[in-house]
Amino acid sequence: MSTRMVGVTAGGAKRPRKSPANPLGKSPGRIHAMSSESKADQIYGALKLAIVTGELPPEAPIDKIGLCARFGVSRLSVTTAVNRLAFERLVVVEPQRGSYVSRIRISDVRQWMMVRRALEVEVVGACAQHLGDDWIERLDRNMAYQQTAVKSGDLDGFHQLDIAFHRLLIEGLSLDRVGEILESVRTHVDRTRRLLLPEPGRMSATLKEHQAIYRTIADRDAKAAARAMHTHLDRVLRELEAFQDRHPNFFTD
Amino acid sequence: MSTRMVGVTAGGAKRPRKSPANPLGKSPGRIHAMSSESKADQIYGALKLAIVTGELPPEAPIDKIGLCARFGVSRLSVTTAVNRLAFERLVVVEPQRGSYVSRIRISDVRQWMMVRRALEVEVVGACAQHLGDDWIERLDRNMAYQQTAVKSGDLDGFHQLDIAFHRLLIEGLSLDRVGEILESVRTHVDRTRRLLLPEPGRMSATLKEHQAIYRTIADRDAKAAARAMHTHLDRVLRELEAFQDRHPNFFTD
DNA sequence: TCCTTTAAGCTGGCATGCTAGTTCGCCTAG
DNA sequence: CTAGGCGAACTAGCATGCCAGCTTAAAGGA
Numbered sequence: 001m002s003t004r005m006v007g008v009t010a011g012g013a014k015r016p017r018k019s020p021a022n023p024l025g026k027s028p029g030r031i032h033a034m035s036s037e038s039k040a041d042q043i044y045g046a047l048k049l050a051i052v053t054g055e056l057p058p059e060a061p062i063d064k065i066g067l068c069a070r071f072g073v074s075r076l077s078v079t080t081a082v083n084r085l086a087f088e089r090l091v092v093v094e095p096q097r098g099s100y101v102s103r104i105r106i107s108d109v110r111q112w113m114m115v116r117r118a119l120e121v122e123v124v125g126a127c128a129q130h131l132g133d134d135w136i137e138r139l140d141r142n143m144a145y146q147q148t149a150v151k152s153g154d155l156d157g158f159h160q161l162d163i164a165f166h167r168l169l170i171e172g173l174s175l176d177r178v179g180e181i182l183e184s185v186r187t188h189v190d191r192t193r194r195l196l197l198p199e200p201g202r203m204s205a206t207l208k209e210h211q212a213i214y215r216t217i218a219d220r221d222a223k224a225a226a227r228a229m230h231t232h233l234d235r236v237l238r239e240l241e242a243f244q245d246r247h248p249n250f251f252t253d
Numbered sequence: 254m255s256t257r258m259v260g261v262t263a264g265g266a267k268r269p270r271k272s273p274a275n276p277l278g279k280s281p282g283r284i285h286a287m288s289s290e291s292k293a294d295q296i297y298g299a300l301k302l303a304i305v306t307g308e309l310p311p312e313a314p315i316d317k318i319g320l321c322a323r324f325g326v327s328r329l330s331v332t333t334a335v336n337r338l339a340f341e342r343l344v345v346v347e348p349q350r351g352s353y354v355s356r357i358r359i360s361d362v363r364q365w366m367m368v369r370r371a372l373e374v375e376v377v378g379a380c381a382q383h384l385g386d387d388w389i390e391r392l393d394r395n396m397a398y399q400q401t402a403v404k405s406g407d408l409d410g411f412h413q414l415d416i417a418f419h420r421l422l423i424e425g426l427s428l429d430r431v432g433e434i435l436e437s438v439r440t441h442v443d444r445t446r447r448l449l450l451p452e453p454g455r456m457s458a459t460l461k462e463h464q465a466i467y468r469t470i471a472d473r474d475a476k477a478a479a480r481a482m483h484t485h486l487d488r489v490l491r492e493l494e495a496f497q498d499r500h501p502n503f504f505t506d
Numbered sequence: 507t508c509c510t511t512t513a514a515g516c517t518g519g520c521a522t523g524c525t526a527g528t529t530c531g532c533c534t535a536g
Numbered sequence: 537c538t539a540g541g542c543g544a545a546c547t548a549g550c551a552t553g554c555c556a557g558c559t560t561a562a563a564g565g566a
Contacts, residue, residue, distance in 0.1 A: 013345045013355060038348070038549070074551045079518075083333065087340060089266045095291075095518055096557040102266060111430040115372060122371040177364040181434060291519070327521045348548055349527040
Protein backbone atom coordinates (compact mmCIF):
# COMPACT_ATOMS: atom_id res chain seq x y z
CA MET A 1 0.00 0.00 0.00
CA SER A 2 1.51 3.30 -1.02
CA THR A 3 -0.08 6.13 0.88
CA ARG A 4 2.33 8.85 -0.04
CA MET A 5 2.70 11.07 2.98
CA VAL A 6 3.66 14.55 2.08
CA GLY A 7 6.42 15.47 4.48
CA VAL A 8 4.75 17.63 7.06
CA THR A 9 6.72 16.08 9.86
CA ALA A 10 9.96 17.93 10.49
CA GLY A 11 9.52 21.20 12.32
CA GLY A 12 11.93 24.07 12.46
CA ALA A 13 12.89 26.83 10.10
CA LYS A 14 15.96 25.90 8.18
CA ARG A 15 16.78 25.90 4.56
CA PRO A 16 18.01 22.54 3.30
CA ARG A 17 21.63 22.32 2.43
CA LYS A 18 23.35 21.35 -0.74
CA SER A 19 24.72 17.83 -0.81
CA PRO A 20 28.06 18.01 0.97
CA ALA A 21 30.00 15.62 -1.31
CA ASN A 22 31.27 13.27 1.37
CA PRO A 23 34.62 14.39 2.84
CA LEU A 24 36.11 11.16 1.56
CA GLY A 25 38.95 11.26 4.03
CA LYS A 26 36.79 10.85 7.09
CA SER A 27 34.80 8.02 8.58
CA PRO A 28 32.57 6.16 6.11
CA GLY A 29 29.67 7.32 8.27
CA ARG A 30 27.08 4.84 9.46
CA ILE A 31 24.70 7.67 8.88
CA HIS A 32 23.10 7.61 5.44
CA ALA A 33 25.84 9.70 3.96
CA MET A 34 24.20 11.46 1.04
CA SER A 35 21.48 13.64 2.45
CA SER A 36 20.63 17.28 2.81
CA GLU A 37 19.83 16.82 6.49
CA SER A 38 22.29 17.78 9.14
CA LYS A 39 23.49 15.02 11.40
CA ALA A 40 21.57 16.45 14.31
CA ASP A 41 18.44 16.36 12.17
CA GLN A 42 18.89 12.71 11.34
CA ILE A 43 19.50 11.66 14.91
CA TYR A 44 16.55 13.77 15.97
CA GLY A 45 14.35 11.97 13.50
CA ALA A 46 15.61 8.55 14.44
CA LEU A 47 15.16 9.13 18.14
CA LYS A 48 11.73 10.65 17.69
CA LEU A 49 10.60 7.68 15.67
CA ALA A 50 11.93 5.29 18.27
CA ILE A 51 10.11 7.13 21.01
CA VAL A 52 6.79 7.41 19.20
CA THR A 53 6.76 3.78 18.14
CA GLY A 54 7.51 2.74 21.68
CA GLU A 55 10.84 1.19 20.83
CA LEU A 56 12.17 3.55 23.45
CA PRO A 57 9.53 3.34 26.17
CA PRO A 58 8.94 5.98 28.83
CA GLU A 59 11.66 6.12 31.49
CA ALA A 60 14.17 4.58 29.10
CA PRO A 61 17.52 6.26 29.65
CA ILE A 62 19.13 7.90 26.66
CA ASP A 63 22.73 6.80 26.31
CA LYS A 64 24.31 9.72 24.50
CA ILE A 65 27.78 8.33 24.12
CA GLY A 66 26.27 5.06 23.01
CA LEU A 67 24.36 6.92 20.31
CA CYS A 68 27.59 8.60 19.25
CA ALA A 69 29.09 5.21 18.53
CA ARG A 70 25.84 3.94 17.07
CA PHE A 71 25.63 6.73 14.50
CA GLY A 72 29.31 7.54 14.21
CA VAL A 73 29.03 11.17 15.17
CA SER A 74 30.25 13.35 18.01
CA ARG A 75 28.45 14.12 21.22
CA LEU A 76 27.44 17.56 20.02
CA SER A 77 25.14 16.31 17.28
CA VAL A 78 23.48 13.91 19.68
CA THR A 79 23.14 16.59 22.34
CA THR A 80 21.58 18.98 19.85
CA ALA A 81 19.05 16.36 18.81
CA VAL A 82 18.22 15.44 22.38
CA ASN A 83 17.81 19.10 23.30
CA ARG A 84 15.25 19.50 20.56
CA LEU A 85 13.35 16.50 21.84
CA ALA A 86 13.49 17.98 25.32
CA PHE A 87 12.01 21.17 23.93
CA GLU A 88 9.13 19.09 22.59
CA ARG A 89 8.84 17.36 25.95
CA LEU A 90 9.50 13.94 24.47
CA VAL A 91 12.56 13.51 26.66
CA VAL A 92 13.63 15.01 29.95
CA VAL A 93 17.22 16.02 30.47
CA GLU A 94 18.45 16.50 33.98
CA PRO A 95 21.76 18.35 34.02
CA GLN A 96 24.64 16.38 35.49
CA ARG A 97 22.33 13.40 35.97
CA GLY A 98 21.13 12.01 32.69
CA SER A 99 18.40 12.06 30.08
CA TYR A 100 15.45 9.74 29.71
CA VAL A 101 12.30 9.35 27.66
CA SER A 102 9.58 11.37 29.32
CA ARG A 103 6.81 9.66 31.18
CA ILE A 104 3.23 10.08 30.04
CA ARG A 105 1.01 12.18 32.25
CA ILE A 106 -2.69 11.44 32.00
CA SER A 107 -3.44 15.11 32.36
CA ASP A 108 -1.17 15.85 29.41
CA VAL A 109 -2.85 13.34 27.17
CA ARG A 110 -6.24 14.71 28.08
CA GLN A 111 -5.10 18.23 27.31
CA TRP A 112 -3.60 17.21 24.00
CA MET A 113 -6.75 15.44 23.00
CA MET A 114 -8.67 18.54 23.98
CA VAL A 115 -6.41 20.66 21.81
CA ARG A 116 -6.74 18.26 18.95
CA ARG A 117 -10.49 18.18 19.19
CA ALA A 118 -10.80 21.96 19.32
CA LEU A 119 -8.50 22.48 16.35
CA GLU A 120 -9.82 19.73 14.13
CA VAL A 121 -13.41 20.76 14.76
CA GLU A 122 -12.49 24.26 13.70
CA VAL A 123 -10.64 22.99 10.65
CA VAL A 124 -13.33 20.62 9.47
CA GLY A 125 -15.89 23.40 9.63
CA ALA A 126 -13.70 25.52 7.38
CA CYS A 127 -13.21 22.51 5.12
CA ALA A 128 -16.95 22.12 4.61
CA GLN A 129 -17.06 25.72 3.52
CA HIS A 130 -13.94 26.23 1.47
CA LEU A 131 -12.36 22.93 0.50
CA GLY A 132 -11.77 22.63 -3.24
CA ASP A 133 -13.43 19.88 -5.23
CA ASP A 134 -10.08 18.31 -6.07
CA TRP A 135 -9.37 17.85 -2.39
CA ILE A 136 -12.79 16.37 -1.78
CA GLU A 137 -11.96 13.90 -4.48
CA ARG A 138 -8.76 13.00 -2.67
CA LEU A 139 -10.75 12.51 0.51
CA ASP A 140 -13.04 10.24 -1.43
CA ARG A 141 -10.09 8.20 -2.62
CA ASN A 142 -8.75 7.99 0.90
CA MET A 143 -12.10 6.74 2.12
CA ALA A 144 -12.04 3.99 -0.49
CA TYR A 145 -8.62 2.91 0.72
CA GLN A 146 -9.88 2.93 4.29
CA GLN A 147 -12.69 0.58 3.35
CA THR A 148 -10.20 -1.73 1.71
CA ALA A 149 -7.99 -1.69 4.77
CA VAL A 150 -10.89 -2.52 7.06
CA LYS A 151 -12.03 -5.35 4.79
CA SER A 152 -8.59 -6.89 4.74
CA GLY A 153 -8.07 -6.25 8.44
CA ASP A 154 -4.88 -4.26 7.91
CA LEU A 155 -4.60 -2.51 11.27
CA ASP A 156 -1.35 -0.73 10.59
CA GLY A 157 -2.36 0.36 7.12
CA PHE A 158 -5.61 1.71 8.46
CA HIS A 159 -3.79 3.73 11.06
CA GLN A 160 -1.69 5.33 8.35
CA LEU A 161 -4.78 6.09 6.29
CA ASP A 162 -6.41 7.54 9.38
CA ILE A 163 -3.52 9.93 9.80
CA ALA A 164 -3.54 10.74 6.10
CA PHE A 165 -7.27 11.48 6.24
CA HIS A 166 -6.84 14.06 8.95
CA ARG A 167 -3.81 15.51 7.18
CA LEU A 168 -5.75 15.99 3.98
CA LEU A 169 -8.10 18.36 5.75
CA ILE A 170 -5.15 20.49 6.81
CA GLU A 171 -3.31 20.42 3.52
CA GLY A 172 -6.42 21.12 1.52
CA LEU A 173 -6.75 24.49 3.22
CA SER A 174 -2.97 25.12 3.34
CA LEU A 175 -3.11 25.43 7.12
CA ASP A 176 0.54 24.55 7.57
CA ARG A 177 1.01 26.24 10.95
CA VAL A 178 -2.08 24.59 12.36
CA GLY A 179 -0.81 21.35 10.89
CA GLU A 180 2.46 21.70 12.77
CA ILE A 181 0.67 22.01 16.07
CA LEU A 182 -1.49 19.02 15.28
CA GLU A 183 1.54 16.98 14.24
CA SER A 184 3.22 17.80 17.50
CA VAL A 185 0.12 16.84 19.42
CA ARG A 186 -0.23 13.65 17.45
CA THR A 187 3.30 12.51 18.22
CA HIS A 188 2.44 12.68 21.88
CA VAL A 189 -0.97 11.10 21.60
CA ASP A 190 0.21 8.32 19.30
CA ARG A 191 2.63 7.29 21.98
CA THR A 192 -0.33 6.01 23.97
CA ARG A 193 -2.77 5.40 21.14
CA ARG A 194 -0.68 2.53 19.82
CA LEU A 195 -1.38 0.72 23.04
CA LEU A 196 -5.09 0.53 22.44
CA LEU A 197 -5.13 -0.14 18.72
CA PRO A 198 -5.26 -3.93 18.56
CA GLU A 199 -9.00 -4.17 18.96
CA PRO A 200 -10.43 -4.89 15.53
CA GLY A 201 -13.95 -3.69 16.29
CA ARG A 202 -12.65 -0.17 16.70
CA MET A 203 -11.46 -0.06 13.12
CA SER A 204 -14.88 -0.29 11.52
CA ALA A 205 -16.30 2.14 14.08
CA THR A 206 -13.62 4.65 13.18
CA LEU A 207 -14.32 4.07 9.51
CA LYS A 208 -18.00 4.86 10.01
CA GLU A 209 -17.13 8.11 11.78
CA HIS A 210 -14.72 9.07 9.04
CA GLN A 211 -17.42 8.41 6.49
CA ALA A 212 -19.81 10.62 8.41
CA ILE A 213 -17.23 13.39 8.46
CA TYR A 214 -16.51 12.98 4.79
CA ARG A 215 -20.18 13.12 3.87
CA THR A 216 -20.84 16.32 5.81
CA ILE A 217 -17.87 17.94 4.10
CA ALA A 218 -19.04 16.84 0.67
CA ASP A 219 -22.49 18.19 1.55
CA ARG A 220 -20.94 21.54 2.51
CA ASP A 221 -22.62 21.37 5.90
CA ALA A 222 -20.18 23.09 8.24
CA LYS A 223 -22.17 22.64 11.44
CA ALA A 224 -22.76 18.96 10.85
CA ALA A 225 -19.09 18.50 9.97
CA ALA A 226 -18.05 20.11 13.23
CA ARG A 227 -20.47 17.89 15.13
CA ALA A 228 -19.24 14.76 13.40
CA MET A 229 -15.61 15.55 14.07
CA HIS A 230 -16.40 16.39 17.66
CA THR A 231 -18.09 13.05 18.34
CA HIS A 232 -15.28 11.25 16.51
CA LEU A 233 -12.48 12.70 18.60
CA ASP A 234 -14.60 12.59 21.71
CA ARG A 235 -14.85 8.85 21.32
CA VAL A 236 -11.09 8.55 20.93
CA LEU A 237 -10.66 10.57 24.10
CA ARG A 238 -13.09 8.38 25.99
CA GLU A 239 -11.31 5.26 24.84
CA LEU A 240 -8.04 6.66 26.06
CA GLU A 241 -9.59 7.36 29.42
CA ALA A 242 -11.04 3.86 29.52
CA PHE A 243 -7.59 2.51 28.76
CA GLN A 244 -5.98 4.48 31.52
CA ASP A 245 -8.48 2.97 33.95
CA ARG A 246 -7.45 -0.51 32.91
CA HIS A 247 -3.72 0.21 33.01
CA PRO A 248 -3.29 2.88 35.63
CA ASN A 249 0.33 2.15 36.35
CA PHE A 250 1.42 2.85 32.81
CA PHE A 251 1.06 6.56 33.33
CA THR A 252 2.33 9.10 35.80
CA ASP A 253 -0.04 10.58 38.41
CA MET B 254 1.28 47.88 39.33
CA SER B 255 2.35 44.47 40.45
CA THR B 256 0.70 41.84 38.35
CA ARG B 257 2.77 38.88 39.37
CA MET B 258 3.16 36.69 36.35
CA VAL B 259 3.66 33.12 37.22
CA GLY B 260 6.42 31.93 34.95
CA VAL B 261 4.65 29.99 32.26
CA THR B 262 6.93 31.32 29.59
CA ALA B 263 9.97 29.12 29.14
CA GLY B 264 9.24 25.90 27.33
CA GLY B 265 11.27 22.74 27.40
CA ALA B 266 11.67 19.87 29.78
CA LYS B 267 14.66 20.45 31.98
CA ARG B 268 15.09 20.37 35.65
CA PRO B 269 16.56 23.58 37.03
CA ARG B 270 20.09 23.39 38.26
CA LYS B 271 21.53 24.22 41.59
CA SER B 272 23.27 27.54 41.82
CA PRO B 273 26.73 26.98 40.41
CA ALA B 274 28.66 29.11 42.93
CA ASN B 275 30.47 31.26 40.42
CA PRO B 276 33.83 29.76 39.40
CA LEU B 277 35.52 32.84 40.83
CA GLY B 278 38.53 32.40 38.62
CA LYS B 279 36.69 32.98 35.39
CA SER B 280 35.25 36.03 33.69
CA PRO B 281 32.95 38.14 35.88
CA GLY B 282 30.26 37.36 33.33
CA ARG B 283 28.14 40.12 31.85
CA ILE B 284 25.40 37.56 32.18
CA HIS B 285 23.51 37.87 35.44
CA ALA B 286 25.85 35.47 37.17
CA MET B 287 23.73 33.97 39.92
CA SER B 288 20.94 32.09 38.24
CA SER B 289 19.74 28.56 37.80
CA GLU B 290 19.31 29.08 34.07
CA SER B 291 21.85 27.80 31.62
CA LYS B 292 23.57 30.41 29.49
CA ALA B 293 21.75 29.20 26.43
CA ASP B 294 18.48 29.69 28.29
CA GLN B 295 19.31 33.26 29.17
CA ILE B 296 20.36 34.20 25.67
CA TYR B 297 17.28 32.47 24.34
CA GLY B 298 15.10 34.54 26.62
CA ALA B 299 16.87 37.77 25.80
CA LEU B 300 16.67 37.22 22.07
CA LYS B 301 13.05 36.14 22.23
CA LEU B 302 12.14 39.25 24.15
CA ALA B 303 13.99 41.44 21.68
CA ILE B 304 12.18 39.81 18.78
CA VAL B 305 8.71 39.97 20.33
CA THR B 306 9.07 43.59 21.37
CA GLY B 307 10.21 44.50 17.91
CA GLU B 308 13.63 45.63 19.03
CA LEU B 309 14.86 43.08 16.52
CA PRO B 310 12.48 43.59 13.62
CA PRO B 311 11.78 41.03 10.91
CA GLU B 312 14.67 40.51 8.48
CA ALA B 313 17.13 41.77 11.07
CA PRO B 314 20.30 39.69 10.81
CA ILE B 315 21.45 37.89 13.92
CA ASP B 316 25.10 38.57 14.62
CA LYS B 317 26.15 35.52 16.56
CA ILE B 318 29.72 36.48 17.27
CA GLY B 319 28.50 39.92 18.24
CA LEU B 320 26.17 38.31 20.73
CA CYS B 321 29.07 36.27 22.08
CA ALA B 322 30.89 39.46 22.94
CA ARG B 323 27.69 41.12 24.12
CA PHE B 324 26.93 38.38 26.64
CA GLY B 325 30.46 37.16 27.27
CA VAL B 326 29.81 33.56 26.27
CA SER B 327 31.01 31.24 23.56
CA ARG B 328 29.44 30.65 20.19
CA LEU B 329 27.93 27.37 21.26
CA SER B 330 25.54 28.90 23.77
CA VAL B 331 24.40 31.47 21.25
CA THR B 332 24.01 28.82 18.57
CA THR B 333 21.94 26.65 20.87
CA ALA B 334 19.66 29.56 21.71
CA VAL B 335 19.26 30.54 18.08
CA ASN B 336 18.50 26.96 17.13
CA ARG B 337 15.68 26.89 19.64
CA LEU B 338 14.27 30.09 18.20
CA ALA B 339 14.52 28.57 14.74
CA PHE B 340 12.55 25.60 16.00
CA GLU B 341 9.86 28.03 17.10
CA ARG B 342 10.05 29.76 13.71
CA LEU B 343 11.01 33.07 15.26
CA VAL B 344 14.27 33.10 13.35
CA VAL B 345 15.40 31.46 10.15
CA VAL B 346 18.88 30.01 9.94
CA GLU B 347 20.33 29.35 6.53
CA PRO B 348 23.36 27.08 6.78
CA GLN B 349 26.61 28.67 5.70
CA ARG B 350 24.72 31.90 4.98
CA GLY B 351 23.43 33.45 8.13
CA SER B 352 20.48 33.79 10.46
CA TYR B 353 17.83 36.45 10.56
CA VAL B 354 14.59 37.26 12.33
CA SER B 355 11.77 35.60 10.45
CA ARG B 356 9.39 37.63 8.41
CA ILE B 357 5.70 37.66 9.27
CA ARG B 358 3.36 35.85 6.90
CA ILE B 359 -0.22 37.06 6.90
CA SER B 360 -1.41 33.51 6.48
CA ASP B 361 0.55 32.51 9.57
CA VAL B 362 -0.96 35.23 11.72
CA ARG B 363 -4.42 34.28 10.57
CA GLN B 364 -3.79 30.65 11.40
CA TRP B 365 -2.41 31.49 14.81
CA MET B 366 -5.38 33.65 15.61
CA MET B 367 -7.59 30.81 14.49
CA VAL B 368 -5.77 28.42 16.81
CA ARG B 369 -5.97 30.86 19.65
CA ARG B 370 -9.67 31.41 19.15
CA ALA B 371 -10.43 27.71 18.98
CA LEU B 372 -8.43 26.91 22.11
CA GLU B 373 -9.53 29.82 24.25
CA VAL B 374 -13.16 29.25 23.38
CA GLU B 375 -12.77 25.67 24.49
CA VAL B 376 -10.98 26.70 27.66
CA VAL B 377 -13.41 29.40 28.67
CA GLY B 378 -16.27 26.96 28.33
CA ALA B 379 -14.54 24.61 30.72
CA CYS B 380 -13.83 27.54 33.02
CA ALA B 381 -17.49 28.40 33.28
CA GLN B 382 -18.15 24.84 34.35
CA HIS B 383 -15.26 23.96 36.59
CA LEU B 384 -13.33 27.02 37.68
CA GLY B 385 -12.95 27.27 41.44
CA ASP B 386 -14.36 30.22 43.34
CA ASP B 387 -10.92 31.34 44.41
CA TRP B 388 -9.92 31.70 40.78
CA ILE B 389 -13.07 33.59 39.96
CA GLU B 390 -12.10 35.96 42.71
CA ARG B 391 -8.71 36.43 41.11
CA LEU B 392 -10.42 37.16 37.82
CA ASP B 393 -12.52 39.72 39.61
CA ARG B 394 -9.43 41.36 41.01
CA ASN B 395 -7.84 41.39 37.58
CA MET B 396 -10.93 43.05 36.13
CA ALA B 397 -10.68 45.77 38.75
CA TYR B 398 -7.09 46.42 37.77
CA GLN B 399 -8.12 46.54 34.12
CA GLN B 400 -10.66 49.23 34.90
CA THR B 401 -8.01 51.22 36.69
CA ALA B 402 -5.62 50.87 33.80
CA VAL B 403 -8.24 52.07 31.32
CA LYS B 404 -9.17 55.01 33.49
CA SER B 405 -5.57 56.11 33.81
CA GLY B 406 -4.89 55.40 30.14
CA ASP B 407 -2.01 53.04 30.87
CA LEU B 408 -1.74 51.24 27.54
CA ASP B 409 1.20 49.08 28.42
CA GLY B 410 -0.16 48.12 31.81
CA PHE B 411 -3.47 47.20 30.25
CA HIS B 412 -1.75 44.95 27.77
CA GLN B 413 -0.03 43.11 30.60
CA LEU B 414 -3.32 42.76 32.46
CA ASP B 415 -4.94 41.52 29.26
CA ILE B 416 -2.33 38.78 29.03
CA ALA B 417 -2.70 37.97 32.71
CA PHE B 418 -6.47 37.73 32.33
CA HIS B 419 -6.19 35.08 29.64
CA ARG B 420 -3.50 33.28 31.60
CA LEU B 421 -5.69 33.06 34.67
CA LEU B 422 -8.19 31.00 32.72
CA ILE B 423 -5.47 28.51 31.85
CA GLU B 424 -3.87 28.36 35.27
CA GLY B 425 -7.16 28.05 37.05
CA LEU B 426 -7.80 24.75 35.31
CA SER B 427 -4.13 23.65 35.42
CA LEU B 428 -4.07 23.33 31.66
CA ASP B 429 -0.32 23.75 31.46
CA ARG B 430 0.16 22.01 28.12
CA VAL B 431 -2.60 24.03 26.51
CA GLY B 432 -1.02 27.07 28.08
CA GLU B 433 2.30 26.33 26.41
CA ILE B 434 0.71 26.21 23.01
CA LEU B 435 -1.13 29.45 23.66
CA GLU B 436 2.04 31.11 24.90
CA SER B 437 3.82 30.08 21.75
CA VAL B 438 0.99 31.40 19.64
CA ARG B 439 0.87 34.63 21.56
CA THR B 440 4.56 35.16 21.03
CA HIS B 441 3.98 35.23 17.31
CA VAL B 442 0.76 37.22 17.40
CA ASP B 443 2.15 39.84 19.76
CA ARG B 444 4.86 40.55 17.28
CA THR B 445 2.23 42.21 15.09
CA ARG B 446 -0.32 43.13 17.74
CA ARG B 447 1.99 45.71 19.24
CA LEU B 448 1.74 47.60 15.98
CA LEU B 449 -1.95 48.25 16.34
CA LEU B 450 -2.17 48.95 20.06
CA PRO B 451 -1.79 52.71 20.21
CA GLU B 452 -5.47 53.42 19.56
CA PRO B 453 -7.00 54.35 22.91
CA GLY B 454 -10.57 53.56 21.89
CA ARG B 455 -9.69 49.90 21.58
CA MET B 456 -8.73 49.66 25.21
CA SER B 457 -12.18 50.33 26.59
CA ALA B 458 -13.73 48.09 23.94
CA THR B 459 -11.45 45.27 25.01
CA LEU B 460 -12.31 45.95 28.62
CA LYS B 461 -16.01 45.62 27.87
CA GLU B 462 -15.45 42.30 26.16
CA HIS B 463 -13.37 41.04 29.05
CA GLN B 464 -16.12 42.05 31.43
CA ALA B 465 -18.64 40.15 29.34
CA ILE B 466 -16.42 37.06 29.45
CA TYR B 467 -15.90 37.39 33.16
CA ARG B 468 -19.61 37.73 33.83
CA THR B 469 -20.53 34.63 31.84
CA ILE B 470 -17.91 32.65 33.74
CA ALA B 471 -19.16 33.91 37.09
CA ASP B 472 -22.68 33.02 35.98
CA ARG B 473 -21.48 29.50 35.09
CA ASP B 474 -22.92 29.86 31.61
CA ALA B 475 -20.57 27.83 29.44
CA LYS B 476 -22.29 28.52 26.12
CA ALA B 477 -22.43 32.24 26.69
CA ALA B 478 -18.79 32.24 27.79
CA ALA B 479 -17.77 30.49 24.61
CA ARG B 480 -19.74 32.98 22.56
CA ALA B 481 -18.25 35.96 24.38
CA MET B 482 -14.71 34.70 23.93
CA HIS B 483 -15.40 33.97 20.29
CA THR B 484 -16.58 37.47 19.54
CA HIS B 485 -13.70 38.91 21.56
CA LEU B 486 -10.98 37.12 19.64
CA ASP B 487 -12.85 37.48 16.39
CA ARG B 488 -12.66 41.22 16.78
CA VAL B 489 -8.92 41.04 17.41
CA LEU B 490 -8.56 38.97 14.27
CA ARG B 491 -10.58 41.44 12.24
CA GLU B 492 -8.50 44.33 13.52
CA LEU B 493 -5.36 42.51 12.51
CA GLU B 494 -6.76 42.02 9.05
CA ALA B 495 -7.75 45.67 8.86
CA PHE B 496 -4.21 46.56 9.86
CA GLN B 497 -2.69 44.40 7.21
CA ASP B 498 -4.82 46.19 4.62
CA ARG B 499 -3.45 49.52 5.72
CA HIS B 500 0.16 48.34 5.88
CA PRO B 501 0.43 45.61 3.26
CA ASN B 502 4.18 45.90 2.80
CA PHE B 503 4.94 45.09 6.40
CA PHE B 504 4.17 41.44 5.85
CA THR B 505 5.31 38.77 3.46
CA ASP B 506 2.98 37.56 0.69
C1' DT C 507 28.52 -3.08 63.04
C1' DC C 508 27.00 1.19 61.37
C1' DC C 509 27.48 5.78 59.94
C1' DT C 510 30.27 9.25 57.78
C1' DT C 511 33.37 10.76 54.44
C1' DT C 512 35.83 10.75 50.36
C1' DA C 513 37.11 9.58 45.85
C1' DA C 514 36.10 7.60 41.36
C1' DG C 515 32.98 7.29 37.49
C1' DC C 516 29.34 8.82 35.43
C1' DT C 517 26.45 12.80 33.50
C1' DG C 518 25.63 17.35 30.79
C1' DG C 519 27.38 22.35 29.97
C1' DC C 520 30.70 25.08 27.81
C1' DA C 521 34.79 26.83 25.13
C1' DT C 522 37.48 26.46 21.24
C1' DG C 523 39.59 25.06 16.93
C1' DC C 524 38.76 23.36 12.45
C1' DT C 525 36.21 22.40 8.03
C1' DA C 526 33.33 23.59 4.38
C1' DG C 527 30.00 26.35 1.80
C1' DT C 528 28.35 31.03 0.42
C1' DT C 529 28.89 35.82 -0.87
C1' DC C 530 30.97 39.68 -2.63
C1' DG C 531 34.55 42.48 -4.28
C1' DC C 532 38.63 43.01 -6.86
C1' DC C 533 41.59 41.94 -10.47
C1' DT C 534 42.52 40.29 -14.86
C1' DA C 535 41.45 39.11 -19.57
C1' DG C 536 38.86 39.99 -23.64
C1' DC D 537 34.48 49.16 -20.57
C1' DT D 538 32.57 44.86 -19.53
C1' DA D 539 32.50 40.10 -18.11
C1' DG D 540 34.37 36.29 -15.95
C1' DG D 541 36.87 34.12 -12.40
C1' DC D 542 39.50 33.87 -8.24
C1' DG D 543 40.21 34.73 -3.49
C1' DA D 544 39.28 36.92 1.08
C1' DA D 545 35.88 37.39 4.67
C1' DC D 546 32.09 36.01 6.29
C1' DT D 547 28.75 32.08 7.76
C1' DA D 548 27.16 27.52 10.20
C1' DG D 549 28.24 22.55 11.33
C1' DC D 550 31.05 19.47 13.75
C1' DA D 551 34.66 17.32 16.79
C1' DT D 552 37.04 17.45 20.87
C1' DG D 553 38.79 18.65 25.35
C1' DC D 554 37.87 20.40 29.76
C1' DC D 555 35.03 21.56 33.89
C1' DA D 556 31.52 21.01 37.36
C1' DG D 557 27.84 18.54 39.69
C1' DC D 558 25.53 14.16 40.89
C1' DT D 559 25.69 9.26 42.14
C1' DT D 560 27.68 5.47 44.05
C1' DA D 561 30.50 2.71 46.52
C1' DA D 562 34.39 1.78 49.04
C1' DA D 563 37.17 2.93 53.01
C1' DG D 564 37.94 4.61 57.52
C1' DG D 565 36.49 6.11 62.12
C1' DA D 566 33.19 5.83 66.13
